[in-house]
Amino acid sequence: MVTTEKLNLLAPGHRACPGCGAAIALRQILRVVGRETIVVSATGCVETFTSPYGQSAWEVPWMHSLFENSAAVASGVEAALEAKGEKANVVIISGDGGTFDIGMGAMSGMFERKHNITYICYDNEAYMNTGVQRSSATPYAATTTTSPAGKNSYGKMEFKKDVPAIALAHDVEYVATTSIAYPQDLMNKVKKAIGIKGPKYIQIHTPCCIGWGFDSSQTIAMGKLAAETGLVPLFEVEKGKQMVVRKIKNTKPIQEYLNKQNRFRHLAKEDKEKIMEKLQEICNDNVKRFGISE
Amino acid sequence: MSRTAVMEGSFAVAEAVKACRPEVIAAYPISPQTHIIEELSKYVADNELSSKYVRADSEFSAASIVYGSSGTGARSYTASSSQGLLLMTEVLYAMAGTRLPVVLTGVNRTVSAPITIQPDHQDTMALRDTGVIQIYVENIQEAYATHIQAFKLAEDHDILLPVMVCMDGWILTHTFEPVKIEEQELVDKFLPPFVPKYRLDPKNPLTYGSYGDDEVPEFRYMMHFAMEKAKTKIQLIAEEYKEIFGDYFGGLTEAYKCEDAEIILVAMGSVIGTIKETIDQLRSEGKKVGVLKVRTYRPFPAEEIFEIVKNAKIVAVIDKSISVGQGGQLATDIKAALINKKTPPLVYSCIAGMGGREVNINTVKYIINKSENSLITNQVPDIDYIEIKRQYLE
Ligand SMILES: Cc1ncc(C[n+]2csc(CCOP(=O)(O)OP(=O)(O)O)c2C)c(N)n1
Numbered sequence: 001m002v003t004t005e006k007l008n009l010l011a012p013g014h015r016a017c018p019g020c021g022a023a024i025a026l027r028q029i030l031r032v033v034g035r036e037t038i039v040v041s042a043t044g045c046v047e048t049f050t051s052p053y054g055q056s057a058w059e060v061p062w063m064h065s066l067f068e069n070s071a072a073v074a075s076g077v078e079a080a081l082e083a084k085g086e087k088a089n090v091v092i093i094s095g096d097g098g099t100f101d102i103g104m105g106a107m108s109g110m111f112e113r114k115h116n117i118t119y120i121c122y123d124n125e126a127y128m129n130t131g132v133q134r135s136s137a138t139p140y141a142a143t144t145t146t147s148p149a150g151k152n153s154y155g156k157m158e159f160k161k162d163v164p165a166i167a168l169a170h171d172v173e174y175v176a177t178t179s180i181a182y183p184q185d186l187m188n189k190v191k192k193a194i195g196i197k198g199p200k201y202i203q204i205h206t207p208c209c210i211g212w213g214f215d216s217s218q219t220i221a222m223g224k225l226a227a228e229t230g231l232v233p234l235f236e237v238e239k240g241k242q243m244v245v246r247k248i249k250n251t252k253p254i255q256e257y258l259n260k261q262n263r264f265r266h267l268a269k270e271d272k273e274k275i276m277e278k279l280q281e282i283c284n285d286n287v288k289r290f291g292i293s294e
Numbered sequence: 295m296s297r298t299a300v301m302e303g304s305f306a307v308a309e310a311v312k313a314c315r316p317e318v319i320a321a322y323p324i325s326p327q328t329h330i331i332e333e334l335s336k337y338v339a340d341n342e343l344s345s346k347y348v349r350a351d352s353e354f355s356a357a358s359i360v361y362g363s364s365g366t367g368a369r370s371y372t373a374s375s376s377q378g379l380l381l382m383t384e385v386l387y388a389m390a391g392t393r394l395p396v397v398l399t400g401v402n403r404t405v406s407a408p409i410t411i412q413p414d415h416q417d418t419m420a421l422r423d424t425g426v427i428q429i430y431v432e433n434i435q436e437a438y439a440t441h442i443q444a445f446k447l448a449e450d451h452d453i454l455l456p457v458m459v460c461m462d463g464w465i466l467t468h469t470f471e472p473v474k475i476e477e478q479e480l481v482d483k484f485l486p487p488f489v490p491k492y493r494l495d496p497k498n499p500l501t502y503g504s505y506g507d508d509e510v511p512e513f514r515y516m517m518h519f520a521m522e523k524a525k526t527k528i529q530l531i532a533e534e535y536k537e538i539f540g541d542y543f544g545g546l547t548e549a550y551k552c553e554d555a556e557i558i559l560v561a562m563g564s565v566i567g568t569i570k571e572t573i574d575q576l577r578s579e580g581k582k583v584g585v586l587k588v589r590t591y592r593p594f595p596a597e598e599i600f601e602i603v604k605n606a607k608i609v610a611v612i613d614k615s616i617s618v619g620q621g622g623q624l625a626t627d628i629k630a631a632l633i634n635k636k637t638p639p640l641v642y643s644c645i646a647g648m649g650g651r652e653v654n655i656n657t658v659k660y661i662i663n664k665s666e667n668s669l670i671t672n673q674v675p676d677i678d679y680i681e682i683k684r685q686y687l688e
């Protein structure tokens with residue numbers, strides 16, 4: 001670990017916002033995947049802030065093509081390596097929009113064809129690159145620029161899509177959720193994934209200070225709270241083995257998480273108690289379903 | 295030794311692709327492209343071809359897969375038609391912009407709506423601005439040879455653009471003709487393994503698909519410049535092919551009996567055969583008619599076309615597609631090639647053969663007859679919809 005700790009394959013000077021959760025995820029991922037890696041990314045914040053022409057921050061080979069095809073492009077990369085008898089980790093790093101929504105078909109195809117690829121979704125819970133629009137990863141009741149609160153609306157009216165379950169339904173080799181707030185957990189999971197042959201899916205919770213509305217010094221704290229309330233369960237499922245869940249000693253009330261973010265501010269203002277209760281219910285359900293409590 | 299066999303057009307294309315030894319093939323089925331990709335899967339299943347064959351989940355993914363494999367330095371191939379080609383559109387722009395030398399077959403079929411599997415050029419015409427080189431072939435033998443030439447062209451370090459071989463669905467893919475299949479050793483000599491100029495490789499980490507804040511005009515210009523260079527390259531490659539295999543299939547255009555022609559028809563694809571046949575008949579009656587086949591549509595050989603048609607009195611252009619609200623795409627480009635020239639011939643734009651409507655000898659004769667009338671009255675209709683069922687228009 002001592003030698004890899006020093007490895008930084010994301011050059012400084014990229015254009016991420018201060019306090020960007022996705023940038024933290026990148027550094028943690030690259031630290032464990034190492035140099036023998038080819039990364040494919042979808043259009044989104046990561047693509048935009050790392051790749052300006054002539055100023056790429058990537059010190060591993062990296063390919064971006066479009067918003068909705070990173071899983072297919074990576075399938076081609078992997079096929080080419082196989083055809084040539086070469087070896088490298090093929091890792092996708094794409095956003096929740098590029099994964100949950102527009103890239104779902106390509107990802108499903110990649111899983112089904114059993115490519116030897118680690119698909120990592122950095123989940124900041126909205127289309128941040130285009131100005132914080134709703135995605136199907138946006139949590140229930142959060143406001144975004146396309147799911148604003150109003151007379152007739154309390155923000156996003158639908159629940160977050162369960163993509164890890166969708167990955168599991170494809171019978172992939174490994175599925176995990178993790179968070180930048182738990183770097184060791186994140187790195188262990190990425191490391192485990194790249195060591196397994198076949199398709200793998202990792203979903204990383206990456207708070208976004210601009211999109212969620214919190215101070216840029218609080219990114220990690222926000223990630224921690226998301227896990228501690230039970231809203232974002234952290235688990236892993238290795239094929240053929242039992243699910244392993246990260247336990248939380250004393251889960252915190254969802255209120256604590258909501259109060260700190262502008263995207264949920266409307267819930268405090270008006271009489272939205274039912275909505276709050278619903279959010280708490282989601283957390284309670286997670287705690288029960290995943291056995292989060294110690 | 296080469297061998298000549300009577301075979302279906304699709305199988306001839308599959309033979310050609312096999313001989314080029316693509317390292318990665320990705321495809322998704324759609325009529326009338328299916329027989330090509332089925333035959334290729336059979337080769338792989340029978341171990342006659344060692345390609346990695348990826349059965350994609352859509353044409354969008356198929357194009358994306360060969361995007362990734364080409365970027366990783368593998369010779370890559372795909373094929374599609376109609377809706378499938380349209381679904382690839384976004385990827386094709388990116389592929390050309392990223393300068394990835396993928397070869398694909400555009401098996402021509404019209405696009406919905408109305409839905410039908412009949413052939414015309416509406417699908418590939420929609421892709422003419424992508425930066426993908428487009429070569430339209432007339433017959434099965436030419437389809438065979440052009441695929442082999444296409445890889446050499448795409449992979450040339452001065453070009454590095456995707457190349458699409460456009461062939462009329464059904465008319466060329468599902469009919470049988472004698473085809474000369476070349477010896478593998480000679481194909482290997484003509485087309486050595488792909489040597490990428492750049493590729494994804496951990497030993498030399500490069501960034502593909504950068505965010506371009508202030509580079510767009512330059513990148514587009516460089517693509518255009520590569521297209522210009524392709525005009526010479528296509529001819530050189532055709533000549534090299536002839537040297538090795540003994541047959542020549544034309545470079546950018548082919549002029550048939552155009553030298554002294556007063557009326558020159560211009561068209562692309564399989565309809566050229568029918569037009570040649572008609573020209574022969576009319577020539578025996580003493581009519582000064584000829585046909586110009588546009589083989590390479592992108593890059594568009596405007597200068598060469600002008601040189602061929604400059605002494606004609608009228609040029610009748612047959613488009614098997616329409617830019618709705620404007621007219622025939624080929625006719626528009628032909629007009630552009632003639633503008634600013636002294637005493638250019640008249641241009642008569644005919645829309646024919648859309649949705650598989652037959653273009654036979656009588657159709658061609660009708661067009662020539664109308665061209666003759668135009669010369670007498672010195673009036674050309676802006677656009678003429680050939681053999682349209684007028685009752686629908688009332
Ligand atoms: C086909 C297509 N549709 C829409 C867009 C515009 N677009 C670019 S990035 C983006 C959102 C990306 O969201 P996500 O994947 O969550 O990544 P993030 O920006 O949050 O990092 C959108 C909508 C696009 N580039 N391509």
Ligand SMILES: [Mg+2]
Pocket residue numbers: 095096097122123124125126127128135
């Ligand atoms: Mg996002």
